[in-house]
Amino acid sequence: DAMVIQNPRYQVTQFGKPVTLSCSQTLNHNVMYWYQQKSSQAPKLLFHYYDKDFNNEADTPDNFQSRRPNTSFCFLDIRSPGLGDAAMYLCATSRESSGANVLTFGAGSRLTVL
Amino acid sequence: GQNIDQPTEMTATEGAIVQINCTYQTSGFNGLFWYQQHAGEAPTFLSYNVLDGLEEKGRFSSFLSRSKGYSYLLLKELQMKDSASYLCAVMDSNYQLIWGAGTKLIIKP
Numbered sequence A: 001d002a003m004v005i006q007n008p009r010y011q012v013t014q015f016g017k018p019v020t021l022s023c024s025q026t027l028n029h030n031v032m033y034w035y036q037q038k039s040s041q042a043p044k045l046l047f048h049y050y051d052k053d054f055n056n057e058a059d060t061p062d063n064f065q066s067r068r069p070n071t072s073f074c075f076l077d078i079r080s081p082g083l084g085d086a087a088m089y090l091c092a093t094s095r096e097s098s099g100a101n102v103l104t105f106g107a108g109s110r111l112t113v114l
Numbered sequence B: 001g002q003n004i005d006q007p008t009e010m011t012a013t014e015g016a017i018v019q020i021n022c023t024y025q026t027s028g029f030n031g032l033f034w035y036q037q038h039a040g041e042a043p044t045f046l047s048y049n050v051l052d053g054l055e056e057k058g059r060f061s062s063f064l065s066r067s068k069g070y071s072y073l074l075l076k077e078l079q080m081k082d083s084a085s086y087l088c089a090v091m092d093s094n095y096q097l098i099w100g101a102g103t104k105l106i107i108k109p
Helices: none
Strands: A004-007 A010-013 A019-025 A031-037 A044-050 A053-056 A064-067 A073-078 A087-094 A109-113 B003-005 B009-013 B018-025 B032-037 B044-049 B053-057 B060-065 B070-075 B084-091 B097-099 B103-108
Touching: A004 A087, A010 A019, A019 A031, A019 A087, A019 A109, A031 A073, A044 A064, A044 A073, A073 A087, B003 B084, B003 B097, B009 B018, B018 B032, B018 B084, B018 B103, B032 B060, B032 B070, B044 B053, B044 B060, B044 B070, B070 B084
Parallel strands: A010 A109, B009 B103
Antiparallel strands: A004 A019, A019 A073, A031 A044, A031 A087, A044 A053, A064 A073, A087 A109, B003 B018, B018 B070, B032 B044, B032 B084, B053 B060, B060 B070, B084 B097, B084 B103
8 A cells, every 4th residue: 555665664874885775656656756854854855856857956965866767766875875864864756846746755764874 | 045934842732722833934935735744754744725724624724824924733632643743844936845844742641
């Protein structure tokens, strides 16, 4: 029944060791988003895709990369995680990018950096 | 700059009513959303307002005043499971979602 699935739910990595987080959706939504959320803070948009069109937020560090090989899947790569990258990473989807743009979130991937 | 303000934390009693306020200053306005987020979980959609007034959905209602840049989420007949953070988000003129940091609601028996 799950509609937006993120893996892994929990990821522990060492400082500087690359990490890939995955997201898949069964909703056939056009738009996919990656958010970073730290404790008691607002979600921070890192990237979003409208279909295959990639949109990088201006303040997203180069350390973060993303891929969307097809409509259903999206990946977040953190090339050299630092201690400041420890956070919950949320994938979300929406049918469109305007109007009553309700986001459906996955359960999140919690990243710990040692 | 764009800004969403919400109280950091609120406490209420089971069975009571609580109102969570949100004020915003954004470049344009294309709707306001409320999401509920339980600790360690993903946000889930609660309500959407684009016109002034009150939208009621069961125990939850959301109000919007565009001229005042103000919204509130009203929760009635509070239950322990309503303990969560409540996030206010505004869609600006570029259809970008601007998020508040959330209000942590603590329900006491």
